[in-house]
Amino acid sequence: MNLMGLVRNAFAAVGIVKIWLADFEFRSEPGGLPEPICLVARDLIAGDTVRWWEDDLRRADGPPYGTGADSVLVTYYGSAEVGCHLALGWPVPTNILDLFTEFRVRTNGLRPPDGASLLGALAFFGLPAIGWEQKEAMRMLALRGAPYTPEERAALVSYCETDVTALAELLPTMMPGIDLPRALHRGRYMSAVARMERTGVPVRVDELVRLRRWWDAIPERLIRKIDQSYGVYEGSTFKRERWRSWTEAHNIPWPELPSGLQALDADSFRDMAQMHPEVAEMKELRASLSQLRLADLAVGVDGRNRCMLSAYRAKTGRNQPSTSEFIFGPAVWLRMLMMAPPGYALAYVDWEQQEFGIAAALSGDPAMMFAYNSGDPYLAFAIQAGVAPEGATKNTHGEVREQFKACALAVQYGMGYENLAVRIGQSVAHARRLLDLHRRTYPKFWAWSDAALDYAMLTGALPTVYGWEIHVGGDANPRSLRNHPVQGNGAEMLRLASIFTTEQGIEVCAPVHDALLVMAPIERVDQVVAATQKAMADASKLVLGGFELRSEAKVFAHPDRFTDPRGESMWAKVWEIIEELEQSGDVAQTPAVSRKKE
């Protein structure tokens, strides 16, 4: 069979007649913008190959291939290629077929033996590839930067061309399994990612420098300061038995491991901090001590936090940026470093109760949709279940609302009644009753959720509305499968909103789970927030078949910093310590805004 003809026909069916494969080599400092070094592009049909070095790239006023609706650029992790387009001031391709994304969707939930890199994909399909060592050596050469000898230039271009040759092998092999219209939709998101990565998140560099300067001296003092309220540390060692005593003394039922020991992982602390605010500071402290590597926070010389957003890396299809390089990592207090530059404002726009709304709309459960539309779905749930009276409010039935909120969230995360009991500090029987009330109140949701699991187990895959599939592997987890339609469609919604906003020219600094952080001149911020909220509403209607989710916005105009109540106390304590240290005259560590990765 003529595979090339198959590829051409597939594209022709969606009006695309020019097919180019391309790969850039580029370097970038942590937090910095990409600096293209060379480009190799191949016209798949004519077979011509273009090899442009850095000076060719700078001279050109556009790429050697078309970027209009009748052309497609085939890439492997295309946000990098679009990032180079943006760096060069070139137009962004209308159509991108990203084979990384398509390989991910094809193997999502399974474990391709060599991972999802280009070499992994080639190995998966039994196609020839260069060795890992050669690839790594060339990557390091690109990162090293100029000046390059003529031999090094030739080696880099030649290496770049091996990736294009790999794309030429991979494309016809993968094409029969590619759902092209939706694949192009997924490719469109890669452009949005490139734009968001380019914008980056503005941070207070002066404060980051001080934080880094003193960070080595901070943890010990921070422990002393925060542990005054807990008394669980011995030196810098967290003592399990003391934590048990503290939780028991504060009547906080803590989740336990099968061994009977308390679960002290980050997720348990995060969950418990949501239910018991008095735990929040300890959660922040532990996250900072164990996971915060300030040197890795990727901030460029222009004071923007930038890192690879790692689109489509999570099973749900969500982005999975490095927790240490991205400012929206686990240490919430660190987010208070974010501040818009003078004359600008940041706006954090998030969907309200996004997951509840998705579950309601996609299951078509009328009671659940009614609850979402009430504005307070958790209280509405309590009223619908007959536990709170009509007219109940957050003030009159706050405790009931909290329990029903925990129950609704537990359902979303596939939590059993034992864990729910721990989270709400009630008996197992009480938790069982709450979950039973959920089943009775929202029977259509449960029938849909059961059907989703059945569908996955019967057909081997479960798609979102735009075809992001999770495949059922040998170690399939029914809980994850059941959760996929809500999480995966949440990811679809955020991708659509990212596309709509970035294509309008809105400066999106970062996508964050169910939110977008955008930036605008102060005098235009209201307008930009309104446009962002409209884009998010449109995205929700498209994903949910017409059902609209609400969003809310918090605006932080310079000189106000971004704030998050969960991190405010910790932030204040860290700065108390820094001021003490600065006044003490101790010798600080060498500051660095941007550190090269080792």
Added chain:
Amino acid sequence: MTKKSEPAATTTTAEPEFQPRPDTHEANNILAEADMNKKPDETDVLTLLRVSQDFAAKAGSKKVITTVPIRNPKRGEFLRVHPTMEPMLVYTLVDEQETFVATASIAINFPGDMIPKLLAPTISRQGTLFLWALRIPGEDGRINNWHASAKEAAGRAVRVWVRVQANMALGAYEVYEAVGAIPDPEWPSLSMDEIVRIAVKGRVIDSLDHPVLQKLRGEV
């Protein structure tokens, strides 16, 4: 900048036809059509690309009822009686905690042992289908308070959710109606014959040689 020659837009007939995955057919066609009529409306295209999330319609499963107990309501259980299915009169005989049913022609040979009962299709709030075995008045037309109150409760359960609770001092069941807007039950799509067939599967006395009758006669 060097401009590369543009590739030919047409394909030759010798090349294989691309066969898109079945679920992309519609979207492919619409996209191609839309493209011919200039730029398609983005909302329309994105709406067309939606994959249905109605998993039950695509490849779901349905519950098959294989067991229908014949019993009285459990303590604390709220229930409804089917509003249109006529209860079925059967003669019952309990042997080692199992309820057997017999035809009238058999039952007539065992007066006092075979108890006539009405089997009313009933469903609990948890969705469990069962046949509520209700006593009917004896030949003298009399019925005790326990049985009368159960019958009264079953009558109410046709319209509202009820639970019954034995009150020993009273010598009858007390009936509690649910207050509040509890939705009506979803009945399985089974006929009365099918329900009874499932309920009495393997426990029908249709011959005088049935082992249970042999045991009753002291023959086994």
